[in-house]
Amino acid sequence: MSDHDKAILSGQLSNILGWDQLILDGVVDTIARSTSKEEVDELVQNFMENNPSAVRAVDTFLAKKKQSQRPQQTQMLQQVPYQRPQIMQQSQQDQQDQQHQQQIRQQQQRHRAAGGAGTQDMKGGKTGAGPSANGAAGGGGGDGKVLGMFKQGGRLKSSGPKAVGVSSRRDDQMLSIVSTLERKVANCLGCGKIFDCRTTSNEVIRFLEGGGTCTFCGRKVALNYRGNGDDEASDTAASQAGPDATSSDQQAGSSTNKDAATAAAIAFKNRLVDYDRNSAKRTAVIDDQSDYFEVDTNTWLSDQERAQMRKQRQLEEEAEAARRSRVAVTIDLLGRRVLVADAAESDGRAASFRTGGDALAAPYDPRAIMFQGDDQPKRPAQSAEEEQAGDVYGPQGTPLLRQQVPEAKHLSAEEAAARAAREVEALRHLRISANPDLAGRPTPSVRPHHQQDGQDKPRPAPKGDKGARGRTRFGPSRLQQDVDDVFNSFGAEIVYEDVEAAIVAAESGQAFDLCPFDGAPQAAPSKLQQRTAASIVSAGPKASHPQQPEVVDPSSLPPGVVLLRGWLSIEEQVEVIRVLRDLGKGPGGFYTPSYGPGQSMHLRMMCLGKHWEPRSHSYEDVRSSHDGAIPPMIPPILHDACVKAAEQCLQVSQREQGVRMPSISPDICLVNYYEKSGRLGLHQDKDESSDSLRQGIPVVSFSIGDTADFVMSRTHDEEPQTLQLCSGDALVFGGPSRMIYHGVPKVYPGTAPAQLLEATGMRAGRINLTFRQL
Numbered sequence: 001m002s003d004h005d006k007a008i009l010s011g012q013l014s015n016i017l018g019w020d021q022l023i024l025d026g027v028v029d030t031i032a033r034s035t036s037k038e039e040v041d042e043l044v045q046n047f048m049e050n051n052p053s054a055v056r057a058v059d060t061f062l063a064k065k066k067q068s069q070r071p072q073q074t075q076m077l078q079q080v081p082y083q084r085p086q087i088m089q090q091s092q093q094d095q096q097d098q099q100h101q102q103q104i105r106q107q108q109q110r111h112r113a114a115g116g117a118g119t120q121d122m123k124g125g126k127t128g129a130g131p132s133a134n135g136a137a138g139g140g141g142g143d144g145k146v147l148g149m150f151k152q153g154g155r156l157k158s159s160g161p162k163a164v165g166v167s168s169r170r171d172d173q174m175l176s177i178v179s180t181l182e183r184k185v186a187n188c189l190g191c192g193k194i195f196d197c198r199t200t201s202n203e204v205i206r207f208l209e210g211g212g213t214c215t216f217c218g219r220k221v222a223l224n225y226r227g228n229g230d231d232e233a234s235d236t237a238a239s240q241a242g243p244d245a246t247s248s249d250q251q252a253g254s255s256t257n258k259d260a261a262t263a264a265a266i267a268f269k270n271r272l273v274d275y276d277r278n279s280a281k282r283t284a285v286i287d288d289q290s291d292y293f294e295v296d297t298n299t300w301l302s303d304q305e306r307a308q309m310r311k312q313r314q315l316e317e318e319a320e321a322a323r324r325s326r327v328a329v330t331i332d333l334l335g336r337r338v339l340v341a342d343a344a345e346s347d348g349r350a351a352s353f354r355t356g357g358d359a360l361a362a363p364y365d366p367r368a369i370m371f372q373g374d375d376q377p378k379r380p381a382q383s384a385e386e387e388q389a390g391d392v393y394g395p396q397g398t399p400l401l402r403q404q405v406p407e408a409k410h411l412s413a414e415e416a417a418a419r420a421a422r423e424v425e426a427l428r429h430l431r432i433s434a435n436p437d438l439a440g441r442p443t444p445s446v447r448p449h450h451q452q453d454g455q456d457k458p459r460p461a462p463k464g465d466k467g468a469r470g471r472t473r474f475g476p477s478r479l480q481q482d483v484d485d486v487f488n489s490f491g492a493e494i495v496y497e498d499v500e501a502a503i504v505a506a507e508s509g510q511a512f513d514l515c516p517f518d519g520a521p522q523a524a525p526s527k528l529q530q531r532t533a534a535s536i537v538s539a540g541p542k543a544s545h546p547q548q549p550e551v552v553d554p555s556s557l558p559p560g561v562v563l564l565r566g567w568l569s570i571e572e573q574v575e576v577i578r579v580l581r582d583l584g585k586g587p588g589g590f591y592t593p594s595y596g597p598g599q600s601m602h603l604r605m606m607c608l609g610k611h612w613e614p615r616s617h618s619y620e621d622v623r624s625s626h627d628g629a630i631p632p633m634i635p636p637i638l639h640d641a642c643v644k645a646a647e648q649c650l651q652v653s654q655r656e657q658g659v660r661m662p663s664i665s666p667d668i669c670l671v672n673y674y675e676k677s678g679r680l681g682l683h684q685d686k687d688e689s690s691d692s693l694r695q696g697i698p699v700v701s702f703s704i705g706d707t708a709d710f711v712m713s714r715t716h717d718e719e720p721q722t723l724q725l726c727s728g729d730a731l732v733f734g735g736p737s738r739m740i741y742h743g744v745p746k747v748y749p750g751t752a753p754a755q756l757l758e759a760t761g762m763r764a765g766r767i768n769l770t771f772r773q774l
């Protein structure tokens, strides 16, 4: 490449970029010596910021260079065995080393001989004579020509006469540096990068020019130079424009002159060095794992995201803990057993028994909560231990009923009782919901054994097959009775199918009949009559039917609540039952209301006047959630009875309680039928119009059949007052008690007046009518 071409490029770049000539010379020189397009591209990109005019000028220059190089290259190939990259043979290398050392010495001697300011080497803080602004070589320095870019900074001094076999001055200098190295292969201890200085790749050149600074990680790699005779050369090499060179550069700049060009050259050099360092740092290693798995140390997360992730983790842990503590309850109807086991302890070992958040402190043996039918043959306890444990054993010694957990046998009787009470309490609070998968299926119908067997008569009870209360049971009825006994005795909230009603429906193939025994021959009672009779037990209060209506002491009741005992005579009750029976079998008759899938109410209901929809707690014209039936109207006989009872109660309330209540003109009557296990939770009757509620128009209630507990309280939490409502009673609550909470927790089976049952043939249970004004 001719100097003329270089001067042209330099001039063009000077116009375009406005750089100092000193810098331009260095850049042009570098471009002229470049061996690859990438090298030039990098330079153009980093220092000319791809200025289009500059790029064009450089391209033109390179094109010329390419042309001019063709014959030269051929010549070089013939003359010079040098290749890049090249691993030199040791002998060759040594030879070259010596040659270069000699060249360096000669050069140094020439510098010294030339004397004058600035002839000291870099170590001494002096350099060659200050450069002229036009980039001419400083005077006094032999051939004085320095490598363009860093001539004032003492970058690489010319090695003097061009060595044979070396393609450029820069290579010369590199080789001279390499020749002074003790070891030609250097290894960066920071990142492990290897620099093979026997080759003169760009990377190695950068490495050496950086004074042994790793081109990848920026760490300083120790370079050992050869001994005394080479001090100057090694000093030269060691003080190459690496990080440490900056200070000497600055000293040089300040000690020789304050020339702006010098400062610019130093700044430019520093920029290059910085670029070298930073370009290595641009390659950052990102730890993937920290992105995906770490919360606390993940630098990519904002505080908000971190908090969110922590919360998410906590929720996951809680869900896992809940899953582990879930309790599985198996109700084995056919085996007549209830098995309670922690789901996480499916192997049957000691499990923690939890209900509604209350955990029993002691580990629990699931077998301890196993209940067998009480009609199993039993044998008496055979040891004091068995006696004390209170377990019940079958004839083969199989435990039928365990009162205590095995490991609790060392407990005193008192402790064991307390523990048993805790266990029972825990079971009482169990909440069991229906399997949602079964919700859409029709109610299963259970047929008596004798029908399944194709027999007509009830099977005789096996000998000794007597219930705890001495009654004989048959087939499914006995099954149901056992389940009833177990759950009733524990008071657990268990919903099960209304087996008896299903039997009736299956047998009659008709709608619900309130009086299935009406007209049945007395001499040969049906099995249903037998069951009904068997269900009359002495558990509850005896029915009391005053000859005349009696007013229950009004001062014992909340103001606005009046109870008239036996207000309906037996004859009137019979009449009411007959009316209800007819309506109940027809369209819009008795059905089992439900709040939703698996949430059936524990009673049968028939709505008169309007349909009360349990899912929306509102009145409707048709039974939308069930069969779309239109509710029957309130028969006049019931309407009149309601109005009459209300009148009398209002008088009592006004007279005895000082409460004035409006009278009622009922347009709705809800008729409930409760079986012996029927019940109704605490609630308010508040689905009537706001006007009706505001006025305190009373609700009038008639009870017929079995006696029931009726609880009432002013608030949901208050300890409720319990009244027993008997067959024929009329109750009114209105005025200040219109919004009273009330419910029916218990029905006393077998307490209905015998006369009523005989006259109507009604099924066991209780009927209640509540009249309201919308």
Ligand SMILES: O=C(O)CCC(=O)C(=O)O
Pocket: 670, 672, 680, 685, 701, 703, 710, 725, 742, 743, 744, 768, 770
């Ligand atoms: O059965 C009863 O005595 C009360 C009925 C009742 O409260 C109701 O149907 O809203």
Ligand SMILES: [Fe+2]
Pocket: 683, 684, 685, 742, 770
């Ligand atoms: Fe009610």
